[in-house]
Amino acid sequence: MSLFQQTSNVLDIPTGRLKMDILGPRWQKDKVVVVMGATGTGKSRLSIDIATQFPSEIINSDKMQVYKGLDVVTNKISEQEMSGVPHHLLGVVNPNTEFTATDFCDMTSLAVESILTRGLLPIIVGGSNSYVEALMDGGDYRFRSRYDCCFLWVDVSMPVLHEFVCKRVDQMVRNGMVDEVRDMFDPTADYSRGIRKSIGVPEFDSYFRAEPYLDEENRARLLGEAVSEIKMNTCKLATRQLEKIQRLRNVKGWNIHRIDATEVFCKSGKEADKAWEKQVARPSAAILGEFLYNFPTPSTATVGTAKEYFPQCLVA
Template sequence: MRISLSACNQVQPLVNFPGGSINMDQLILPRQRRKDKVVVVIGATGTGKSRLSIDLATRYDAEVINSDKMQIYKGLDIVTNKVTDEERRGVPHNLLGFVPPDEDFTAEDFVHHASLAADRITRRGRLPIIVGGSNSYVKALVNDDIEFRNKYELCFLWVDVLMPILHSFVSKRVDRMVDGRLVDEVKEFFVPLGDYSRGIRRAIGVPEMHDYFINEPLFHDDETRVKYLEEAIQQIKSNTCILACRQLKNILRLGALLEWRMHRLDATEAFLKRGDEADEVWERSVAKPSTKIVDRFLSRTNFTSAMSPHRMAMAPVSSILLGSTTVATAATH
């Protein structure tokens, strides 16, 4: 017996309930829903992550979510290198300088607040851009938090600079910080028996100044003061370079762990130039390629199955590969 296919397209019958009739279509939950989009900008300290995030946010209707461990805290704006109001160019920044200085802010805390911020931003019809050098925070959010993975599709942009060039840059940046009141700023947070293992006092630039402030009452001449200050500044530079190397290793480790391909953007040439020429190279080698990547990312349709969290936890990470440039391309740096 042949069955007409038109019979399979009939309208679902109404089912009578005490409160009224309901169409059966309303009882069928969708198997898939569209994922919202999130851009993640990562890189070692000093590579220009904040600059790129703001560049992108001004080209799209976007807001930035800070994922830097120290910039989370209130205070020490110079030491933690927070973006200024002028540098933000009107772009809203979330999770920036909102935690009291002496509180501990864990990766779990970040996941909670970053998820809420991403939800608020997407509800406003905007694109969340997560940016920062704290890879443990990023890992906790994009790898360990199943709900976030199930809700968002991610695009990773990795701003990279050759380490010898970056070390020279961060060294000069520390000098600019010192010229910009770093010593006075740190002194406001100095406590002789201060705990440098929690809160904002963990930030590079604070523990290194301890000996200088402890011995300051004993300075009887400028030569002694300059000696202690130069030792502190050199230690800040050294620890910042060590941090940059550690962050690069963590980025490579994060990429291998997630099995996600990151779009590596080599900003080295821009760091070798000065003035307008440096801005032109940055636009050509970092900003424009990133814009093209994000354009493709936003135009791509992606759905997530309405599976349970337990089922999602067992799903292979390789099923959500993104991008076209693997992290292995930078393994030689």
């Protein structure tokens, strides 16, 4: 059970509107949470954890997951994993069109306003940091002038993350990735537009073109080469994403809270879940408690139970 679920049980928190003004003056600006991180670090998991504690809706900021289709290739969160939390900008765009950063900014701004009018907390989550940067720093900083943003960065040591994403690609193959891409294969397709830019699509091009003419051994060899290329490109993507976050934090001066999840990925089963609660869920809950309600943030080394920093008046 996550920390956020424990908190709900301890505090008997009902579903409903966030009570923003019960602790004193109303917020000067409406609040928005942004969950960042390289591919595979657990951003979606953390966003759902947050949303099960604070009545929220989630806005996807992954530039490939915004398209319809290729759910395995783009690693879209499943309906079961959503735990009933509404998601925006997820699987809604024609896969053959080009979805731009400007489109993202326009649609996200509308989604944020819609979520806030219902008294809920908007959570923007995804790995496309260029989209998030355009939203935050574009248009004369219009978004930031209107909203107070809290940035949570789920970080994992690159060697550990690279090993994990390679295993995840193998699992995606077992989950039907090859057939999923084969079903939309078009030898005349443009891999520079739409969903076909996704890692896991162009890498199969040579395999699908040659597949009908190869014996079983050579098909297996060519397929293995395609999968290896997907792993390599995914690891390169993770490295670029990390570099972008570090630039936003260290060069542009964004106040990004780093949450180290490396220990989680070095464990398995219940031990990994315990590490997630201790290393990710609890520190994130403390940071959000301060951000949303101006409660002091305990150090991650001494974080106690959720009851210490979430009184019984968070929602009504």
